[in-house]
Amino acid sequence: MTEKKSAHLFKVGEEFEPLEFVVTPELNQQYLYAEEDFHPRYIETTREGPPLVHPGILYNMSNNTRSPSFFMPSGWGEIHAGEETEFLNPARVGKKIRVTWKVLKTFEKKGRPWHVLDILIVDEDGIQIMKRKMTNTFASLTIRKQGE
Amino acid sequence: MGWINKDTPIGGEFAGKPKKMSWERLWTFSGGPFTAEGWPKKNLHTDTAFAKNLGLPTVGVSATQYLGHLTELMLDLFGEEWLRHGKMRDVKFVKLVADADVLTSKAKVISKEKVGSEMKVNLRLSVENQRGDEVLIGLATGFVAIV
Numbered sequence: 001m002t003e004k005k006s007a008h009l010f011k012v013g014e015e016f017e018p019l020e021f022v023v024t025p026e027l028n029q030q031y032l033y034a035e036e037d038f039h040p041r042y043i044e045t046t047r048e049g050p051p052l053v054h055p056g057i058l059y060n061m062s063n064n065t066r067s068p069s070f071f072m073p074s075g076w077g078e079i080h081a082g083e084e085t086e087f088l089n090p091a092r093v094g095k096k097i098r099v100t101w102k103v104l105k106t107f108e109k110k111g112r113p114w115h116v117l118d119i120l121i122v123d124e125d126g127i128q129i130m131k132r133k134m135t136n137t138f139a140s141l142t143i144r145k146q147g148e
Numbered sequence: 149m150g151w152i153n154k155d156t157p158i159g160g161e162f163a164g165k166p167k168k169m170s171w172e173r174l175w176t177f178s179g180g181p182f183t184a185e186g187w188p189k190k191n192l193h194t195d196t197a198f199a200k201n202l203g204l205p206t207v208g209v210s211a212t213q214y215l216g217h218l219t220e221l222m223l224d225l226f227g228e229e230w231l232r233h234g235k236m237r238d239v240k241f242v243k244l245v246a247d248a249d250v251l252t253s254k255a256k257v258i259s260k261e262k263v264g265s266e267m268k269v270n271l272r273l274s275v276e277n278q279r280g281d282e283v284l285i286g287l288a289t290g291f292v293a294i295v
Binding site: 026027031033034035036039052054055060065074075076077079080083085088089090139140 | 178182198204
């Protein structure tokens with residue numbers, strides 16, 4: 001069995017395993033509650049098609065912690081520190097969504113490892129939904145104690 | 149159609165409705181799909197012991213949860229077209245958001261520029277907690293029709 005590689009050890013150019021998921025009406029409505037945003041555009045079918053997917057799902061499901069290959073040892077966690085987002089097209093309920101992640105940049109600051117990830121969200125028709133550049137750092141009790 | 153139009157002045161300020169980061173909403177956002185075994189999944193956003201094991205004082209609300217709030221405000225300002233052209237940049241999460249914090253998304257028009265038949269509108273973004281501390285700062289760009 002291959003040992004999983006911790007996310008903070010990924011190098012520039014390496015990719016996390018893509019995630020595919022279908023946004024069902026139930027999943028969409030779960031996030032409407034979480035986001036306290038019950039706008040009809042996320043609930044009702046219109047002439048343009050099924051309801052829109054709430055952007056909160058797209059953000060949350062495109063965190064690299066959602067990748068099937070994401071791993072960190074016990075006592076480690078990833079902290080979202082910065083963000084750039086480009087909205088390209090609305091996503092619609094019922095479509096399969098695919099998320100890909102690639103490490104764009106790595107550096108160290110204040111004794112902590114940092115990553116910038118290139119993230120692309122597309123739907124099953126190949127329509128680009130959203131592009132993100134996500135800046136993360138990594139936390140552990142070990143790093144915290146070293147900094148004290 | 150959104151709240152911003154070609155006549156919105158530079159300096160114009162907008163805010164979304166305040167939202168309490170209750171445990172129910174944290175678990176619902178960051179605990180995984182309801183149908184997943186063992187819901188809510190334990191992580192630094194949903195479980196105090198997990199967060200403390202990382203050296204954090206308590207759970208940290210997922211930044212994507214209030215990026216979602218901010219996107220709601222952008223849709224109010226620019227309409228659904230935001231989902232086809234909206235950009236957020238230089239967004240930084242500058243302070244830990246804990247459970248029970250109450251967050252308000254804010255935007256201020258900092259410049260405007262005519263581009264073809266549209267007005268490009270640049271905004272300063274922030275999300276503030278109930279003490280008035282900024283927990284997120286950043287910039288955004290959207291477009292509105294001139295005619």
